[in-house]
Amino acid sequence: MSAVSQQSQVTVESPSAFVETYVARPVRQALTLQNDSDESVKLLGTKSANVFVDLVASEPPDAVIPAHSTKDILLTFSSGLILGAHRLPFDFFLLSDSGKQITARGFARVFIENVFDLDRPELDFGVVKANIPATKLLQMSSSDVPGIRLSRVLEAPEFLGVKVINAGTELSATTRATAPWGIYDGFIKVQTTSEVQPEVWVHYKIDARGDVVPGQNPISFSPDNVGAEQEQSVRLIRVDGKPLKIQSTTVSGVPVATRVDECAPVAVDCKLLRVVLPADTVTGLIRGQVTLKFDDLKQDLPIQVTGFRLAKGQKPKSLTDNPGSGDNASPSARAPLDIGKVIEHGSGSVAPAAPAGHGPLLKWSVSHEATVYGYAVYRGDADAGPFVRVSKETLRTSDDDDQGSDYQWRDTSAEPGKTYWYYIAAIQNDGHKRKLSDPQKVVAK
Numbered sequence: 001m002s003a004v005s006q007q008s009q010v011t012v013e014s015p016s017a018f019v020e021t022y023v024a025r026p027v028r029q030a031l032t033l034q035n036d037s038d039e040s041v042k043l044l045g046t047k048s049a050n051v052f053v054d055l056v057a058s059e060p061p062d063a064v065i066p067a068h069s070t071k072d073i074l075l076t077f078s079s080g081l082i083l084g085a086h087r088l089p090f091d092f093f094l095l096s097d098s099g100k101q102i103t104a105r106g107f108a109r110v111f112i113e114n115v116f117d118l119d120r121p122e123l124d125f126g127v128v129k130a131n132i133p134a135t136k137l138l139q140m141s142s143s144d145v146p147g148i149r150l151s152r153v154l155e156a157p158e159f160l161g162v163k164v165i166n167a168g169t170e171l172s173a174t175t176r177a178t179a180p181w182g183i184y185d186g187f188i189k190v191q192t193t194s195e196v197q198p199e200v201w202v203h204y205k206i207d208a209r210g211d212v213v214p215g216q217n218p219i220s221f222s223p224d225n226v227g228a229e230q231e232q233s234v235r236l237i238r239v240d241g242k243p244l245k246i247q248s249t250t251v252s253g254v255p256v257a258t259r260v261d262e263c264a265p266v267a268v269d270c271k272l273l274r275v276v277l278p279a280d281t282v283t284g285l286i287r288g289q290v291t292l293k294f295d296d297l298k299q300d301l302p303i304q305v306t307g308f309r310l311a312k313g314q315k316p317k318s319l320t321d322n323p324g325s326g327d328n329a330s331p332s333a334r335a336p337l338d339i340g341k342v343i344e345h346g347s348g349s350v351a352p353a354a355p356a357g358h359g360p361l362l363k364w365s366v367s368h369e370a371t372v373y374g375y376a377v378y379r380g381d382a383d384a385g386p387f388v389r390v391s392k393e394t395l396r397t398s399d400d401d402d403q404g405s406d407y408q409w410r411d412t413s414a415e416p417g418k419t420y421w422y423y424i425a426a427i428q429n430d431g432h433k434r435k436l437s438d439p440q441k442v443v444a445k
Contacts, residue, residue, distance in 0.1 A: 009035070009036040009037040010033065010034065010035050010036070010037065010041060010065075010092075010094060010102050010104045011033075011034045011036070011104060012031055012032065012033055012034070012092060012104050012105060012106025012107075013031065013032040013033075013034055013070075013106070014031060014087070014106050014107040014108065014109060015029055015030065015031065015108070015109050016109075017109065018085060018109045018110060018111045018373075019108070019109065019110050019111070020110075020111045020112075020113070020394060021078070021110060021111075021112055021113075022112065022113050022114065022115055022196055022197040023079070023080055023081075023083070023112060023113070023114050023115075023197050023199060023200060023201070024078055024079070024080040024197060024198045024199035024200075024201075025078060025195070025196065025197055025198060026056050026076050026077065026078040027076070027077065027078065027110060028074055028075065028076050029074075029075055029108045029109070029110065030072045030073065030074045030075070031072070031073050031075060031090065031106040031107075031108060032070050032071070032072050032073075033063075033065050033070060033071050033072075033073055033092060033094075033104065033106075034070050035065040035066065035067060035068065035069055035070070035071075036068060037067060037068075037096065038067050038068075039067050039096050039097040039098060040064055040065060040066045040067055040096070040097055041064070041065050041094040041095065041096045041097075041102060042062065042063070042064050042065075042094060042095050043058075043060075043061070043062060043063040043064070043065070043071075043073065043092060043093070043094055044062075044093045044094060044095055045058075045061075045092075045093045046058035046061075046073065046075065046090055046091070046092050046093070047090065047091050047093070048077060048088070048089075048090055048091075049089035049090060049091050049105065050079075050082075050088050050089060052079050052080070052081045052082050053077055053078070053079045053082070053088050054077060054078050054079065054080075055075065055076075055077045055090070056076040056077055056078065057075070057076040058073055058074070058075055058076075059073070059074045059076075060073075065094075073092070075090060075108060077090075077108070079112060080187075080189060080199050080201045081187065081201050082112055083112050083113070083114055083119065083120070083430060083431025083432075084111065084112065084373070084428070084429050084430040084431035084432075085109075085110075085111045085373055085429045085430075086109075086110055086111075086112070087107040087108070087109055088107060088108045088109075088110055089105055089106075089107055090105065090106055090107070090108060091103055091104070091105050092104045092105070092106065111373055111394075112431065113144075113394075113427070113431060114197070114200070114431060115142045115144040115145045115148060115194070115196055115197045116140055116141065116142050116144075116148075116197075116200060117141050117142060117143055118138075118140065119431055119432045119433060120203060120432075121138055121140065121171075121200060121201075121202045121203065122138075122202065122203040122204070122205070123136045123138055123171075123173050123188070123202060123203070123204045123205070124136070124204075124205045125175065125204070125205065125206040125207070126205075126207060127207045127209060128175055128179075128206060128207065128208055128209070129208075129209055129210075130175075130177075130179045130180070130181050130208040130209060130210040130299075131177050131179075131210070132177070133174050133175055133176065133177060134174065134175045135172060135173070135174040135175075136172075136173050136174075137165075137170055137171070137172050137173075138170065138171045138173075138202060139169060139170050140169060140170065140171060140200070141169065143378055143386065143387050143388055143389055144196075144376075144388075144389045145194050145196050145197070146386070146388050147193075147194075148192055148193060148194040148196070148197070149167065149168025149169065149192065149193045150164045150168045150169070150170075150171060150190050150191070150192055150193075150200070151164065151168060151190075151191045151192060151193050152164060152190070152191050153188065153189070153190055153191075154189040154190060154191050154199065155187075155188065155189040156173075156188045156189075157184070157186060157188075157204075158176075159175060159176050159178065159179040159180060159184075160173050160174065160175060160176065160179075160188070160204065161173070161174045161175075161176060162174075162188055164190065168193065171188070171190060171202060173188065173204065175206065175208070179206070179208045180208065180299065180300075180302075181208050181209065181210040181212070181299050181300070181301050181302070182207075182208060182217070182301060182302040182303070182304075183205075183206070183207050183208075183217055183218060183302075183304055184204075184205075184206045184208070185203065185204060185205040185206070186203075186204060187201040187202065187203055187204070188201070188202040188204055189201055189202075190202060210299050210301070211238060211239055211240060211297055211299070212236055212237070212238050212239070212244065212292070212294065212297070212301050213236070213237050213239055214234050214235070214236055214273075214301065214303055215234050215235035215236070215237075216232075216234055217234070217303050217304060218303065218304030218305060218306050219232045219234060219275055219290075219303060219304065219305045219306070219307075220232075220306050220307050221277050221286055221305075221306070221307030221308075221309070222307065223307070223308040223309065223310045224309070224310065225309075225310050225311070225312055225313070225314065226279070226280065226281065226282075226283060226309060226310070226311060226312045227279050227280075227312060228279060229276065229277065229278060229279040230276070230277040231274060231275065231276045231277070232274075232275045232277075233272055233273065233274050233275075234272070234273040234274075234275065234303060235263060235270065235271075235272055235273075236270065236271045236272070236273055236292075236301075237269060237270055238269040238270075240269075241268075241269050242268075242269060243268040243269065244268070244269050244270060244271050244294070245294060245295035245296065246260050246271055246273075246292055246293070246294060246295075247293040247294055247295050248292075248293045249273070249290055249291070249292055249293075250290070250291045250293070251288065251289075251290050251291075252288050252289055252291070253287060253288025253289060253305075254277075254286055254287065254288030254289075254305045255277075255278060255281050255282070256275050256276060256277050256278075256288075256290070256305060257275075257276045257278065258273065258274065258275050258276070258290055259273075259274050259276075260272070260273055260274075261274060273290070273292070273303070275290060275303075275305065277307070277309075281309050282309065283309045283310060283311040283314075284308070284309060285307075285308055286305065286306060286307040286308060286309060287305070287306055288304075288305050289302045289303060289304050289305055290302070290303045290305060291303075355408060355409065355410040355412075356410075357410055357412040358412060358416075359410050359411045359412045359413070359414040359444060360410070360411045360414055360420070360422070360442050360444055361408060361409075361410045361411075362377060362407075362408065362409050362410070362411070362422060362424070363406070363407065363408050364406075364407050364424060364436070364437075365404060365405070365406045365407070366404060366405055366407070366426075366436070367404035368404075369397050369398075369404070369405060371428055371429055371430075372397050372426050372427065372428060372429065373394070373396070373397065373427050373428065373429050374394035374395050374396045374397055374426075374427050375391075375394070375395040375397075375407065375424055375425065375426055375427065375436070376389055376391050376394060376395070376424070376425045376427060376433070377389070377390055377391040377395075377409055377411070377422060377423075377424055377425075378390065378422065378423050378424075378425060379411065379414075379420050379421065379422050380420065380421045380422075380439060381419075381420065381421070382421065383421050383439055383441065385421075385439075387421075387423065387439070390411055390413060391409055394427060395407060395409060411444070414444035415444060416444055416445055417443070417444065417445075418443070418444050419441065419442070419443050419444075420441075420442055420443075420444060421439040421440060421441050421442075422439065422440055422442065423435055423436070423437050423438060423439045423440070424436045424437050
């Protein structure tokens with residue numbers, strides 16, 4: 001339960017269970033507003049507090065919650081980017097009978113999957129020459145929704161020419177000759193042909209080099225404590241050998257100081273940019289950029305600045321501090337998982353705990369499940385595939401992940417006498433899928 005304002009006595013009770021959906025597919029979940037005050041309150045509006053989550057509707061939109069009572073508010077929302085298990089924040093804006101404005105925050109619980117075989121599709125151009133077009137291709141296939149295709153590009157940056165090719169199975173992206181200098185990353189939004197997942201967001205990364213090349217980009221400051229000044233130097237070279245004349249440096253988003261020095265040894269086509277992080281910089285994430293303008297060049301050069309500043313006395317935590325922690329352990333079978341040995345050929349006579357029906361019965365045992373949301377079963381007609389997800393619902397992990405868990409799932413869609421190959425995938429809390437086994441052969445009975 002979460003309350004933003006203690007004085008308002010209005011709290012929001014979040015659901016205990018996850019609601020499951022796919023990228024960009026709207027999903028519905030109810031949050032309960034609890035009014036413990038002595039007067040009724042009216043809901044004026046609801047807003048997502050996460051920039052990557054789109055709130056489609058809030059029902060009822062103008063609900064009234066009487067004093068000392070509750071009201072369920074049904075939210076319809078979607079996300080085109082977030083994958084995995086999340087508590088998504090929503091703010092409720094209310095007005096009391098006495099005219100007091102109230103804000104209460106609640107959290108929806110959602111697990112978002114991606115139907116494509118690439119969990120996080122990406123176009124990484126690496127280092128390119130800004131004035132020479134470079135092309136990257138991305139193949140998109142799906143074992144969860146066979147036949148899904150890309151249909152059209154919804155959104156892309158101006159410096160990329162993006163199109164859907166090969167009957168919707170590939171995405172082509174080409175840098176334009178007018179591409180700006182510097183490092184850029186973002187997302188290309190593409191519409192699909194399936195309502196299961198209406199969109200896919202493809203991440204792109206580009207390091208476009210022009211007439212002036214920095215020795216490093218981005219600049220990254222290590223997590224030193226407050227009270228220690230830090231400095232980074234960037235060597236700048238003009239590639240055509242002409243004199244490099246820096247007109248100005250502009251800083252945005254970060255509290256750094258800059259100065260330009262001569263290189264050692266001195267050269268007309270070289271300058272040294274020094275970036276200083278002051279000793280009294282506030283703690284937390286450092287993210288911004290320094291932009292350079294030149295006397296006789298039309299393009300600017302942005303240099304990214306990143307890092308993290310620790311509070312005084314704070315020490316960075318090593319991931320190896322607790323090597324036995326379940327949170328850092330990968331899911332693994334308690335014993336080598338051989339589906340050929342753990343599949344039973346159902347003939348209508350099954351153990352009481354086994355799923356009812358006919359068809360191959362898969363059993364597996366897993367330990368170290370702290371990072372696992374659930375499991376999915378994939379089936380193919382040959383050992384090389386293609387494989388299709390046959391467990392429509394995610395097989396959720398047990399609550400007690402320290403002791404490990406046993407699972408069973410029956411393929412009631414299998415045809416008797418037909419040969420199949422199966423593998424089991426673990427769906428991580430961050431949305432990634434990982435095979436627990438190699439494909440194994442079985443003849444359905």
